[in-house]
Amino acid sequence: MTTLDLTKLPEYLKSQRWFAGKAWPIKHVTVVDHANVSAGPCSMSLAVVEVMYELGQPERYLLPVKPSVDGVRDALEDDDCLRALFDLIRDGAQLPSASGRIVGEWIGGPEGLLGLPSPLAVRRLMVEQSNTSIVLGEKVIVKIIRKLEAGVNPEHEVGRFLATRTSFRATPALLGALRLEGAAGATLALAHRFIPNAVDGWKYTLDRLRVERPLGDTFLDEMADLGARLGDLHRAFGSAPPDDAAFVPEPLLQEDLQRWSASIVGELGVTLAEAGRLHTDLEGRRERLIDYAKRLAQVSPSGQKIRIHGDMHLGQVLRANDQWLIFDFEGEPARSFTARREKYSPLRDVAGMLRSFDYAEATVALEGGAPRGRVGPSRDAFLEGYRKATLGAAFLPADAASFDAMLRAFELEKLLYEVRYEMQNRPDWVRIPVEALLRMEESP
Numbered sequence: 001m002t003t004l005d006l007t008k009l010p011e012y013l014k015s016q017r018w019f020a021g022k023a024w025p026i027k028h029v030t031v032v033d034h035a036n037v038s039a040g041p042c043s044m045s046l047a048v049v050e051v052m053y054e055l056g057q058p059e060r061y062l063l064p065v066k067p068s069v070d071g072v073r074d075a076l077e078d079d080d081c082l083r084a085l086f087d088l089i090r091d092g093a094q095l096p097s098a099s100g101r102i103v104g105e106w107i108g109g110p111e112g113l114l115g116l117p118s119p120l121a122v123r124r125l126m127v128e129q130s131n132t133s134i135v136l137g138e139k140v141i142v143k144i145i146r147k148l149e150a151g152v153n154p155e156h157e158v159g160r161f162l163a164t165r166t167s168f169r170a171t172p173a174l175l176g177a178l179r180l181e182g183a184a185g186a187t188l189a190l191a192h193r194f195i196p197n198a199v200d201g202w203k204y205t206l207d208r209l210r211v212e213r214p215l216g217d218t219f220l221d222e223m224a225d226l227g228a229r230l231g232d233l234h235r236a237f238g239s240a241p242p243d244d245a246a247f248v249p250e251p252l253l254q255e256d257l258q259r260w261s262a263s264i265v266g267e268l269g270v271t272l273a274e275a276g277r278l279h280t281d282l283e284g285r286r287e288r289l290i291d292y293a294k295r296l297a298q299v300s301p302s303g304q305k306i307r308i309h310g311d312m313h314l315g316q317v318l319r320a321n322d323q324w325l326i327f328d329f330e331g332e333p334a335r336s337f338t339a340r341r342e343k344y345s346p347l348r349d350v351a352g353m354l355r356s357f358d359y360a361e362a363t364v365a366l367e368g369g370a371p372r373g374r375v376g377p378s379r380d381a382f383l384e385g386y387r388k389a390t391l392g393a394a395f396l397p398a399d400a401a402s403f404d405a406m407l408r409a410f411e412l413e414k415l416l417y418e419v420r421y422e423m424q425n426r427p428d429w430v431r432i433p434v435e436a437l438l439r440m441e442e443s444p
């Protein structure tokens with residue numbers, strides 16, 4: 001590639017919202033692969049750059065760039081280039097790159113293209129996100145992934161599995177993807193069906209908590225529905241056939257419970273070491289919390305490990321036409337792709353959503369002193385909906401005591417993740433999971 005001035009890249013990267021390494025001195029940036037795309041008025045290069053830091057692990061980013069007098073210009077500012085990217089996906093195109101190839105994949109069939117206006121109107125999504133999403137013709141949403149990870153992208157893999165191998169439709173359907181194959185291989189972009197007039201579950205719940213005290217029956221019914229949709233999702237994962245090694249359920253073994261328990265104990269150590277200095281009330285509570293994690297290893301194993309959502313919270317569901325849709329199957333951003341693709345107990349997703357109810361209530365309480373202690377019925381309704389939808393499912397633990405001990409341990413695991421996530425990203429919010437940790441310690 002000739003148009004990319006490498007000396008300008010560190011400064012350029014540091015000015016981008018999606019660049020994760022703003023705090024670290026950059027040693028150098030190299031281009032590890034690139035492909036030139038020329039389509040009508042758009043001429044751009046899809047470059048994969050590797051950022052080496054003075055300290056720490058290197059990171060890779062996708063840079064769709066155009067020639068510019070300043071050295072670098074983001075090609076995603078150009079509507080024609082956004083259309084050209086979508087065309088690569090829709091046409092199942094193949095393009096050579098310097099050391100591999102770019103491959104478009106369309107799984108939406110001819111019906112996925114129905115109603116797409118021509119020319120395609122382009123709208124950028126104005127939300128805080130670590131990728132760049134655009135809406136095309138109000139029918140398709142394309143997420144261009146900025147920070148690239150090695151290995152199989154779970155959102156791509158899960159989207160394809162749900163769309164092609166299951167009847168689960170409570171999700172915006174995956175329509176296609178753009179991949180880079182070769183040594184620097186990665187998923188570069190994903191296209192999903194766009195859901196117009198959708199509100200995300202976090203905003204939806206906050207709005208209800210702000211006006212309804214106590215929460216009304218309609219809201220509780222909606223929470224039961226949400227639990228049922230998560231149950232349906234788990235049933236879809238649990239239905240994977242034996243020829244699908246990445247998805248087929250596996251028996252849950254004692255060693256899984258021991259490994260997960262040990263990992264939570266380890267996370268407890270790391271988290272308390274980091275958070276304990278600022279939140280001294282956490283100090284001295286370690287032993288009781290360790291107990292919750294250790295109880296997981298003592299559960300007698302039953303049920304299965306299946307693929308799960310992995311980062312379930314209210315921001316990962318959409319409310320549209322009085323229905324819930326579950327989306328964003330990326331998993332927890334702090335974990336590697338390999339870790340995010342591991343089969344796990346589905347109760348981990350249930351625990352994630354329960355934590356989100358606590359977050360919602362705490363947020364509204366902080367805004368205006370609305371009373372706490374109102375989300376218990378939502379929690380119960382959600383669990384009831386989940387239990388009904390998964391009655392008799394092979395992936396669930398065989399008895400209620402195991403269900404409760406596992407759920408509690410996974411809530412603790414999520415809480416510890418949240419403490420670390422908030423310390424790094426939103427220090428003002430860290431009190432929410434810290435207080436929940438303290439409450440957990442007090443309960444029987």
Ligand SMILES: Nc1ncnc2c1ncn2[C@@H]1O[C@H](COP(=O)(O)OP(=O)(O)O)[C@@H](O)[C@H]1O
Pocket residue numbers: 125127128129130131132133141143172192193194195196198200315327328330
């Ligand atoms: N299929 C969709 N239909 C409508 N809105 C969507 C759809 N997918 C995502 N969104 C909106 O875009 C936002 C960002 O999408 P998301 O996939 O979470 O991106 P990121 O992984 O970069 O955070 C979501 O919070 C949601 O509001």
Ligand SMILES: O=P(O)(O)O[C@H]1O[C@H](CO)[C@@H](O[C@H]2O[C@H](CO)[C@@H](O)[C@H](O)[C@H]2O)[C@H](O)[C@H]1O
Pocket residue numbers: 202311313314315330331332333352355356357359360418421
């Ligand atoms: O960016 P992602 O959506 O993949 O998830 C990360 O960020 C979430 C915050 O946006 C974080 O969720 C935590 O905060 C939510 C409220 O903003 C709350 O509903 C969740 O329960 C809480 O875990 C998520 O953990 C993190 O992975």
